[in-house]
Amino acid sequence: MANKLVIVESPSKAKTIKKYLGNDYEVIASQGHIIDLPTSKMGVDIEHDFKPEYKVMKGKANIVKQIKTEAKNKEKVYLATDPDREGEAIAWHIKNVLNIDDNDECRIEFNEITQNAVKKAVKNPRKVDLNLVDAQQARRILDRIVGYKLSPLLWKKIKKGLSAGRVQSVALKIIMDREREIKNFVSEEYWLIFAKLSNGNDIVTAKFYGDIQGKIELKDEKQVKSIITKIDKKEYKVVDVKKSERKKNPPPPFTTSSLQQEASRKLGFGVKKTMMIAQKLYEAGNITYMRTDSTRLSEEAKEMAKKYIISEFGKNYYTDRVFKTQENAQDAHEAIRPTHVDAVLQLEKDELKLYELIKNRFLASQMSIALYDTTKVKIQVEDYIFFVNGSVIKFDGFMKLYIEGKDAKAKGKDTENDDEDIENDNIPILNVGDVLIQKELKPEQKFTEPPLRYTEATLVKVMEEKGIGRPSTYAPTVSTLEDRLYIEKENKYLVPTELGQIVDNMVEENFKDIVDVKFTADMETKLDMVAENKQNYVEMLHQFYNPFIKNLKSVEDKIQKVDIPDEVSDEKCELCGRNMVIKQGRFGKFLACPGYPECKNTKPIIESIDIPCPKCGGKVLVKKTKTRRNFYVCENNTNNENSKCDYISWNKPTNKIKK
DSSP states (O other): OOOEEEEESOHHHHHHHHHHHOTTEEEEEOOSOSEEOOSSSOOEEGGGTTEEOOEEOTTOHHHHHHHHHHHTTOSEEEEOOOSSHHHHHHHHHHHHHTTOOTTOOOBOOOSBOSHHHHHHHHHSOBOOOHHHHHHHHHHHHHHHHHHHHHHHHHHHHTOTTOOOOHHHHHHHHHHHHHHHHHHHOOOOEEEEEEEEEESSSOEEEEEEEEETTEEOOOOSHHHHHHHHHHHTTOOEEEEEEEEEEEEEOOOOOBOHHHHHHHHHHHHOOOHHHHHHHHHHHHHTTSBBOSOOOOOOOOHHHHHHHHHHHHHHHOGGGBOOOOOOOOTTOOOOSOOBOBSOSSOOOOOOHHHHHHHHHHHHHHHHTTBOOEEEEEEEEEEEETTEEEEEEEEEEEEOGGGGTOOOOOOOOOOOSSOTTOTTSOEESSOOOOOTTOEEEEEEEEEEEEEOOOOOOOBHHHHHHHHHHHTOSOTTTHHHHHHHHHHTTSEEEETTEEEEOHHHHHHHHHHHHHOTTTTOHHHHHHHHHHHHHHHTTSSOHHHHHHHHHHHHHHHHHHHTTTSOOOOOOOEEEEEEOTTTOOEEEEEEETTEEEEEOTTTTTOOOEEEOOEEESSOOTTTOOOEEEEEOTTOOEEEEETTOOSSTTOSOOOEESSOOOSOOOO
């Protein structure tokens, strides 16, 4: 019979750990937090140094009972919740429920769920770290204060059901700032000139640079025509050839933020989906802990990578490499990496995709640099200069396994990495003095484009760069903005709704500190200091609360109520004849009768696409899941035995009907 109890957070994690520890150990799951602030009130005693009022969470009473029952006759209880502040707080609550002494070394943690890591952790328990607990409590109380003090103001001045949050409000401001940039953007005309030139055997494409005095920006057609008139069919002469070797370093192993970004670029995963899959991989023992801001790797991990790389690719592909972690990183855990690299895993399709991405990125980080032979040819025609650029991979190095994705960028005026730059893969041998023959001279008119809206992944990138939030908060912050209907997704881009704009304007005009990026980043730094026992969390809360509540009282009566008119549709209410209006609900837009409460008629908005059903040619309807993900279904698919068509798909159909 088991005489030791290990308490983890998730049942799947419990199952994995149980098989490593054997029959002497019982392993059960708390299923996340069991204790929290009450949902019906603030639950923070401001007058008594922000003392929290903790309650057993709704639906968790049976779990608490089970924990007490299982722990009753055990000689030792180990608290193995996740290795972060949130996990430390959960361990602390469980410790208190079981009346375990503060000095009892009952806390164990591991960055990876492998047999060695779990057994090593059990042999090295420690006390619950109350500094980490205080940091988590401080964050929870801060967010509760902001939410409970600001949200009622939004209800009163805008509409019921809104919320304001310390980090979410800043994230919304970042999105709105970008929207304002786009709105105020003034497009500028610019031109490019390309020349196709031949040495008699091969053709290269050269790009106009300027004249012998320096770079020239081409601003209008008149300027371009003037230059073309002077150089068309004239002698193009090679005046300089520079050959060099360019090195390309591999990217570091994944942090939470970079994993979310790369999974978006390469796999099309949203940040929430990425973290859900990563959580499963971690709990099954396949990857290390997925909430980290560190690029550090353990010596054991590096040795594992070394053996694999040398075995699979050869010694010349291996390099022992250490990456510098960002300055404001907590660096509490390793980078995200696989726990093994040569096992054959039975995983679901999306799990395998993410696992392979993590594995390849980890291995690439310990591989050799890629080498390019680059050539830059300077060509003069009259007094004007063109350049031909080219590069050839000499040694692929890490690129044999992994090439990092790139975010889309708006086109600007001939920037250094402008995608208008022509890169010739194989430049023929050209020498100074060679004369080239013009085959084509092509001007192109361009216009600068506004900055792109954020995707979930690029928003997370900006939040990380600015020190807003921490690895555990990125995905929940984005999800909250979507759930509150402050933003919508158009394709993959985040677009603020009218409601989001109104909320942002009100908060920014009246609570500048709340949405100030530097202020919020400084708060994160203070929370880090609490975790390191360099700052008292009660003092920190007083420093925040006193000016915040003073400002709240001063602006409350000054803020004018905002009325958001409903959009009127052409659809008539079949019950009372009124024109129905478009409402925004939890699961998206729907039609409602404006005569509520006398008339309570509602109906869904049926959206369709122009492409016919691939199976029967019927109309294809666009529907949404509860998480507002689109899926496509034929109008003839009634989802019953009388259904005339069974077409349904996550992917938008093509314009082809199957025969």
